Amino acid sequence: MNGKSKTFDMELFFRALADRTRLRLLHLMGSDEVCVCFFVEILKTNQPKISRHLAYLRRADIVGARREGQWIHYRIVEPADPDAQRILKDVISWLANDPEMQRDRQRLVKICCAPQLPVSIQGAPRPSSFNAHVN
Amino acid sequence: MNGKSKTFDMELFFRALADRTRLRLLHLMGSDEVCVCFFVEILKTNQPKISRHLAYLRRADIVGARREGQWIHYRIVEPADPDAQRILKDVISWLANDPEMQRDRQRLVKICCAPQLPVSIQGAPRPSSFNAHVN
DNA sequence: AAAATATATGCGCCTACGCGAATACGTCCC
C-alpha cells in the first residue's frame, strides 16, 4: 500500500504470457537464475529482442533481475497475489510439455554442462544450479 | 488429428485472457450458460463489443455457444489440454476476488432473481441455474 | 413476405506491441 506496489494487474499478467518468446524465456528460467546472454544464445536471436521481452516480464512483475558485474541474471519471482502465483506455477509446468520448450532446455543443459561455454558467451556465469556440476 | 482439432494453442489462449472485458464475460459464465443479451445488460455496453469478445473466446476454444431460437447461450468449455483446463479453472477462481467481477455477478443474480427481467431483455431465457428459482 | 428481435460482421480509427537496426548506458580492464 505504499503507492508503488499496487494490487496485482491481471491484464498485464496475461498479456505478458501471451507471447511465445516470453514463455520460452520463462521456461528456461524455471527455478534458476539465468544470465541474459544464455537466452540470446539458446533462442538464437538478437540481443535487443530478448532484452525487450525480459523488460516486459519485469514490468508485469513476473521476473526480477540481479546484476553481477556486467552480467544480469533474471529469475522468476513469486507474484504477490497467491492466485497469480498458483497460475504461474501451473503455466510453467504446462510449458514443460511443449516440444520446443524441451529442446530449449536440452540446449541449456548441454551448453552449461560442457567444460567450455560457446565462444559467444565465454566468461558468462552459468545458471546457479550448474555451478556444482562443473568445478 | 483430423486437421481441425489441432494441439491447443497456448498463445491464443493467453491472448484471449489478456483483456478485462473477456475476463468479465468468463466470470459471468462461471459454471452457467448465459445468453448474450445478459452480458450486454450487465456490462452496460453495446452489443457488437460483447459479440466480438465472445467470438474471440470462441476462437480460442475457451467458450462454446448454443442456439435457442433467436438467443444464443455461451458457456465455458473444458479445454482439451488438461494443463490449460487447470489453469482456466484457477483463473476463474482468481476472478472471484476482483471487486468489479463481484459486482458483475451480484447484478446478474439480482436481475435473474427478479420476477421481471429488465425491459431491454424481457423475453430472454435466464441462465440455467436460475430456472428453478423463478416458478 | 414484412417487421421485429437477437446476434454477428465489416469498416475506419487508434493504440499496443513485435521486430530489426542503430545507438545509448553501465561495468570491467588496460
Place this chain on the structure above:
DNA sequence: GGGACGTATTCGCGTAGGCGCATATATTTT
C-alpha cells in the same frame, strides 16, 4: 580516460486488436 563487452533503449515499420458505428444475418412473429 579509452576500449571492450553485456545489456537496455530508441526509432521506424508493420500487424494485431480494441472501439463505436453501421450493416448484415438469422429467427420468430404477424
